[in-house]
Amino acid sequence: MNNTDPDMKMIQALNITKSFGAHTVLDNVTLEVKKGEVIAIIGPSGSGKSTLLRCFNGLEEIDSGRIIIEGDIFSEKDEKHHKDKISARAKREIAKKLGMVFQHFNLFPHMTVLGNVAEAPVTVLGQKKSDVIKNALMILDKVGLLDKKDAYPSKISGGQKQRVAIARALGMNPDIMLFDEPTSALDPELIGEVQKVISDLAKEKMTMLIVTHEMRFAGEVADRIIFMDEGKIIEDAKPADLFNNPEHPRIKTFIDKISRRDAE
Amino acid sequence: MENYLQYVADSAAFILEGSVLTLQLYAVTIIFAIPLGIMLALMKISKYQSLRYLLTFYTWVFRGTPLLLQLFFTYYGLSIIGINLQPFTAAALTFVINYSAYLTEIYRAGIESIDKGQYEAARALNMDYFQTMRRIILPQVVRRTIPPTCNEAITLVKDTALVVVIGMGDLLRSAKELFSRDFAITPFAIAAVIYLLMTTVIVYFFRKLEDKYSIYE
Ligand SMILES: Nc1ncnc2c1ncn2[C@@H]1O[C@H](COP(=O)(O)OP(=O)(O)OP(=O)(O)O)[C@@H](O)[C@H]1O
Numbered sequence: 001m002n003n004t005d006p007d008m009k010m011i012q013a014l015n016i017t018k019s020f021g022a023h024t025v026l027d028n029v030t031l032e033v034k035k036g037e038v039i040a041i042i043g044p045s046g047s048g049k050s051t052l053l054r055c056f057n058g059l060e061e062i063d064s065g066r067i068i069i070e071g072d073i074f075s076e077k078d079e080k081h082h083k084d085k086i087s088a089r090a091k092r093e094i095a096k097k098l099g100m101v102f103q104h105f106n107l108f109p110h111m112t113v114l115g116n117v118a119e120a121p122v123t124v125l126g127q128k129k130s131d132v133i134k135n136a137l138m139i140l141d142k143v144g145l146l147d148k149k150d151a152y153p154s155k156i157s158g159g160q161k162q163r164v165a166i167a168r169a170l171g172m173n174p175d176i177m178l179f180d181e182p183t184s185a186l187d188p189e190l191i192g193e194v195q196k197v198i199s200d201l202a203k204e205k206m207t208m209l210i211v212t213h214e215m216r217f218a219g220e221v222a223d224r225i226i227f228m229d230e231g232k233i234i235e236d237a238k239p240a241d242l243f244n245n246p247e248h249p250r251i252k253t254f255i256d257k258i259s260r261r262d263a264e
Numbered sequence: 265m266e267n268y269l270q271y272v273a274d275s276a277a278f279i280l281e282g283s284v285l286t287l288q289l290y291a292v293t294i295i296f297a298i299p300l301g302i303m304l305a306l307m308k309i310s311k312y313q314s315l316r317y318l319l320t321f322y323t324w325v326f327r328g329t330p331l332l333l334q335l336f337f338t339y340y341g342l343s344i345i346g347i348n349l350q351p352f353t354a355a356a357l358t359f360v361i362n363y364s365a366y367l368t369e370i371y372r373a374g375i376e377s378i379d380k381g382q383y384e385a386a387r388a389l390n391m392d393y394f395q396t397m398r399r400i401i402l403p404q405v406v407r408r409t410i411p412p413t414c415n416e417a418i419t420l421v422k423d424t425a426l427v428v429v430i431g432m433g434d435l436l437r438s439a440k441e442l443f444s445r446d447f448a449i450t451p452f453a454i455a456a457v458i459y460l461l462m463t464t465v466i467v468y469f470f471r472k473l474e475d476k477y478s479i480y481e
């Protein structure tokens with residue numbers, strides 16, 4: 001597969017379903033993400049947004065369907081035996097192409113900012129420590145945290161923590177970044193600095209999936225917005241189309257509600 | 265007065281000779297029980313149910329019966345079925361197994377107290393189970409369990425005195441011998457001072473360890 005092909009499919013999700021007990025959280029979801037695309041995922045609480053992201057990097061297992069990452073089958077469930085046909089080892093290899101950023105940062109508290117960024121490239125990829133440090137410092141510079149490299153996570157602000165978390169994911173040199181409500185745990189005045197880092201990545205044509213409740217940000221950064229409800233994608237459109245004339249009345253109600261809340 | 269000082273010095277020297285064994289037993293127990301406790305804790309929360317049951321049974325038995333009884337069992341009890349252990353071997357074995365049981369529960373609780381976000385972050389960075397445990401989870405567990413581990417380490421100092429029941433000559437027994445010979449209270453006072461010195465060193469050591477690990481808080 002040609003890496004420079006702009007139509008290259010980074011993620012293909014085909015008819016994936018996922019239940020927790022009797023509760024169907026993803027209901028026959030099909031989605032395609034092209035190289036360099038930025039997709040914002042919105043929708044009410046419990047609609048399955050996080051679960052969808054988590055299936056893409058193997059934090060959750062699908063029950064049926066198929067997930068293809070950059071042309072390699074990442075997850076394929078045997079309907080009868082509910083057993084994944086892909087070995088754990090092969091999955092881990094493919095999952096290296098995805099980085100993830102969590103709502104609550106999940107930084108490693110016992111490591112410095114630099115340690116957080118340098119850890120996985122050394123332990124997981126076995127890269128030379130001096131190279132890793134050099135690269136980590138470069139990334140920290142990019143997210144504006146070079147001066148905090150020796151600080152421990154407990155000593156920095158929420159916005160800084162989330163930027164470290166982004167740097168940590170970038171340290172693995174992923175092709176795709178998954179963001180699960182990256183600014184939801186932040187004080188309003190800190191949201192901007194994190195959104196700026198994400199916008200910068202968008203300018204560099206990083207392929208990204210961003211779950212967010214920030215409608216304005218979604219409109220600015222995303223090429224496509226996906227609206228999820230009760231485990232289904234009920235609309236997948238360009239931001240302007242989705243905001244101005246959504247096909248589904250449910251979407252308009254949702255967006256109005258969020259905007260009203262934000263205005264308060 | 266000079267005579268008395270001489271007596272104290274001689275007694276102390278004699279009792280200190282007895283403490284060599286106490287210290288040896290102490291060192292062996294600590295060196296084996298801590299890593300064993302960590303390993304068993306990891307097994308106790310593993311996905312293998314039979315292993316979990318087995319370890320639950322193990323900690324139930326060894327935390328639920330007196331250490332003294334366990335010592336009798338390994339030294340006298342096993343000799344009935346033909347296993348004759350040297351007193352030191354029997355004592356070391358019993359202490360390691362007994363203390364590991366307590367430490368297993370301490371470390372298990374420690375591991376379970378780590379936020380599941382830590383596992384998810386490690387997983388999202390493609391760390392495998394061993395990398396996650398070694399680099400992310402256990403360093404945090406060790407830090408969190410310093411205070412309870414310190415408690416165990418102090419209790420162990422005093423528990424070593426139990427070995428007199430299987431005929432071993434330790435610190436306390438030396439003191440007791442002097443008491444029987446001289447009918448004086450001084451040997452016991454000296455023994456008390458030595459125990460206190462040991463626990464003080466241990467507390468100091470764990471305090472230092474805590475300081476070292478607390479820089480990230
Ligand atoms: N591990 C789990 N076990 C059981 N149920 C779960 C689990 N994870 C998620 N769920 C349920 O699945 C549904 C979808 O969860 P998910 O986190 O994907 O929603 P979401 O769209 O991200 O919501 P939010 O906006 O609140 O983050 C919810 O009803 C949730 O309670």
Ligand SMILES: [Mg+2]
Pocket residue numbers: 049050051180181
């Ligand atoms: Mg969510």
